[in-house]
Amino acid sequence: MRDPRGQAVHDTRLRAVNTRSAAPSLPLARLLGHAADAVQAVRSGHSLTEALGRVPADARPGAQALGFHVLRWLGSALGARSILAPKTPPPAVDALLLTSLALLWPRGAPPYPAHTLVDQAVTAARQRDRRSGSFVNAVLRRFLREADAVVAEAERDPVAVHNHPAWWAERLARDWPHEWPALLAANNRRPPMTLRVNARRADAAGYLERLRAAGLDGEAFAPHTVVLAAPCPVGMLPGFAEGDVSVQDAGAQLAAWLLLNPAGGETGGAWRLPARARVLDACAAPGGKTAHLLELADLDLLALDSDPRRLARVDDTLRRLGLACRTQAADASAPDAWWDGRPFDAILLDAPCTASGIVRRHPDVRWLRRPGDIAALARTQATLLDALWPTLKPGGRLLYCTCSVFKAEGSHQIDAFLQRRSDAGIAEASPSPGHLLPLPDNPPQALPPAARASPDGFHYALLQKT
Numbered sequence: 001m002r003d004p005r006g007q008a009v010h011d012t013r014l015r016a017v018n019t020r021s022a023a024p025s026l027p028l029a030r031l032l033g034h035a036a037d038a039v040q041a042v043r044s045g046h047s048l049t050e051a052l053g054r055v056p057a058d059a060r061p062g063a064q065a066l067g068f069h070v071l072r073w074l075g076s077a078l079g080a081r082s083i084l085a086p087k088t089p090p091p092a093v094d095a096l097l098l099t100s101l102a103l104l105w106p107r108g109a110p111p112y113p114a115h116t117l118v119d120q121a122v123t124a125a126r127q128r129d130r131r132s133g134s135f136v137n138a139v140l141r142r143f144l145r146e147a148d149a150v151v152a153e154a155e156r157d158p159v160a161v162h163n164h165p166a167w168w169a170e171r172l173a174r175d176w177p178h179e180w181p182a183l184l185a186a187n188n189r190r191p192p193m194t195l196r197v198n199a200r201r202a203d204a205a206g207y208l209e210r211l212r213a214a215g216l217d218g219e220a221f222a223p224h225t226v227v228l229a230a231p232c233p234v235g236m237l238p239g240f241a242e243g244d245v246s247v248q249d250a251g252a253q254l255a256a257w258l259l260l261n262p263a264g265g266e267t268g269g270a271w272r273l274p275a276r277a278r279v280l281d282a283c284a285a286p287g288g289k290t291a292h293l294l295e296l297a298d299l300d301l302l303a304l305d306s307d308p309r310r311l312a313r314v315d316d317t318l319r320r321l322g323l324a325c326r327t328q329a330a331d332a333s334a335p336d337a338w339w340d341g342r343p344f345d346a347i348l349l350d351a352p353c354t355a356s357g358i359v360r361r362h363p364d365v366r367w368l369r370r371p372g373d374i375a376a377l378a379r380t381q382a383t384l385l386d387a388l389w390p391t392l393k394p395g396g397r398l399l400y401c402t403c404s405v406f407k408a409e410g411s412h413q414i415d416a417f418l419q420r421r422s423d424a425g426i427a428e429a430s431p432s433p434g435h436l437l438p439l440p441d442n443p444p445q446a447l448p449p450a451a452r453a454s455p456d457g458f459h460y461a462l463l464q465k466t
Contacts (some may be wrong), residue, residue: 021053029124032099033096034062093128121137216232225253259462290318294321397462398464436458
């Protein structure tokens with residue numbers, strides 16, 4: 001006879017990240033506790049990355065997987081909890097309850113059998129507060145009994161339907177009156193894992209052979225862009241430690257192509273940078289776009305970032321890839337403190353933004369942002385544009401980009417800049433994509449094939465100085 005408790009224990013084991021990982025299985029109750037702590041931290045205004053950094057290394061991948069799921073369905077969980085427990089419990093218990101409800105939400109394709117989740121949530125609750133176990137058990141079991149009615153009532157609130165703050169959905173609806181429901185839905189889907197093959201080492205076709213030899217698979221979308229069939233830990237990628245490949249979304253990979261317009265004309269146009277061109281990467285950390293520029297061309301490149309700790313990540317990235325450039329901790333909006341007076345041939349301004357275009361990769365962003373952040377960041381972006389434009393030589397190009405789908409950080413920002421500067425215009429004979437939405441039919445055909453590899457949301461404006 002099979003022991004029911006033994007079966008429950010088997011069901012509560014989770015392999016961190018995915019079944020290919022060699023990480024040991026861990027009790028679900030423990031992972032629920034860590035995920036709940038992370039959710040509580042996000043609701044208190046801390047980033048998920050920061051919260052997960054406090055999780056023990058062996059539990060971090062599993063806690064991250066749970067945390068991502070919960071934050072994608074947090075609006076639904078909040079709606080259900082308000083019905084089932086109108087009096088909000090203490091924060092630690094509330095976070096565990098919300099975590100459990102999000103994992104049980106029927107439209108979220110629950111990752112565990114319901115009885116397993118409830119059993120382990122009660123265990124985790126008792127580890128937090130012995131008295132809370134019966135409360136959590138009662139709320140979750142009532143949800144299972146009355147799920148259809150609770151879901152229907154909760155979804156009278158748009159926050160529970162879309163799993164975004166109301167102001168976020170309203171802003172998207174103003175900016176994108178036809179696309180906004182699809183954008184919100186896209187934010188709740190898992191993104192693909194996209195790779196950038198080091199152009200100095202190999203190409204996508206060759207790297208695909210190495211992947212398949214390692215038991216992995218994917219598809220090439222551009223000479224150096226590969227989308228994996230299924231995500232995996234970076235340690236499993238052939239040659240990752242040696243610098244043969246990096247993880248970078250297809251939308252982010254467009255930056256280097258648009259700015260450099262490399263030989264081969266994949267982005268169109270006849271403009272070319274001179275040999276050993278002076279290039280500025282104005283907000284460089286963590287270094288993915290910096291590295292891509294150096295993989296594609298020999299440049300005299302200066303990488304700036306105002307945060308020395310984040311700048312150290314640029315140095316680490318370049319060392320892994322066998323690349324080098326000058327890096328400097330400095331505020332790009334204050335050139336008098338770092339610029340030597342020699343104009344740049346090209347500038348990449350990857351400006352600070354709301355990150356509203358990469359919510360599917362960072363599901364905590366929607367819960368951390370506040371309505372006033374958009375205007376504040378737009379002011380920072382305008383300041384950077386105005387400060388950096390004088391450092392660009394006549395005939396040079398500046399690529400302005402944000403990983404945002406809000407128009408205040410994209411098309412409206414550039415329209416205002418062009419009105420302020422009579423010597424600035426959109427670069428001719430080269431793509432200047434404007435807003436790229438994380439939707440399958442969005443990327444214009446004029447862009448490189450990488451743009452069709454399910455990219456995140458970005459805004460790109462390629463400006464030329466007369």
